[in-house]
Amino acid sequence: MALASLPAFAAAAGERTVLVMGDSLSAAYGLPPEQGWVALLATQLRSERPGWKVANASISGETTAGGASRIATELRRHAPDVVIIELGANDGLRGLDLVQxxxxxxRMIVASRESGARVLLVGMRLPPNYGPQYTQxxxxxxxxxxxxxxxxxxxFLLEPIAMDRDAFQADNLHPVAEAQPKLRDHVWPALAPLLD
Structure with missing residues (x-):
């Protein structure tokens, strides 16, 4: 290895990772990936917390079962210091068993913690037509x-935009590009303490 490359190697070796395990809300559904809140978060991290990067392992349509089945592989692949778990919306929209x-x-929280990562759990809320017992x-x-x-x-990830119809795409489920910075800014105060 050439001596000139040592500083770059040392910087890469010291890099820390935030792993995002999410669904379409974190996978920038219907948008170029760079416009999603996760990509915007990565940009903010680079500027405000040098040495941190984001690995986005989010998949549109993902359920908690899918996330639980993938968590061990993603933890091995990325060795994250922080894991953001943004899953459950698809379970709820499909009326899946809440115990499961x-x-x-x-399972995802425990696996992440056992790997040495800190965890940010990002919740969701369901429309009222699912009934108060299920939604609560x-x-x-x-x-x-x-x-x-x-x-x-x-x-609640969508709290800053939930009541603004213009913040959503035609499906009334997925935020438009203009709403993504609000989601990033909503996540940031919950995430920032985990980066210290």
Whole structure:
């Protein structure tokens, strides 16, 4: 190895990683990937927290079962220092069993923690037409898991834009490009303490 390349190698070796395990909301569905909140977060990290990078392992349509089945592989691949888990919306929209959803999220949290990573659990809320019993139990999964495992919690990813129809694409589910910076800015205060 040439001596001139040593500083670059040392910088790369010291790089720390935020791994995002999410669904279409984190995979920038319907948008160029660079316009999504995760890519915007990566840009912010580069400027405000040099030495940090983002690995986005989000997949559109992903459920908690899919995330739980992939978590070990992604942890090995990226060796993250922080894991953002943004999953569950597709479970809820499909009316899947909430006990299983909770177990899948817990499996991801435990695997991440056991790998040495800090965890930010990002919650979701469901439309009221799913009924109060299901929607409330769905939300409780996030708060109770965060409390039980001592993880950071962002209760509702879409909170800054939820009431603004213009912030969503025609499907009324996925945010437009103009809304993505608001999501990044909403995630940042929950994530920043985990980077210290």
């Amino acid at each position: 959803t909770r177990a899948n999220l817990e 139990a769905f939300e409780r999964n996030y708060t109770e898991l965060a409390e039980a495992h001592g993880t950071a919690l962002l209760p």
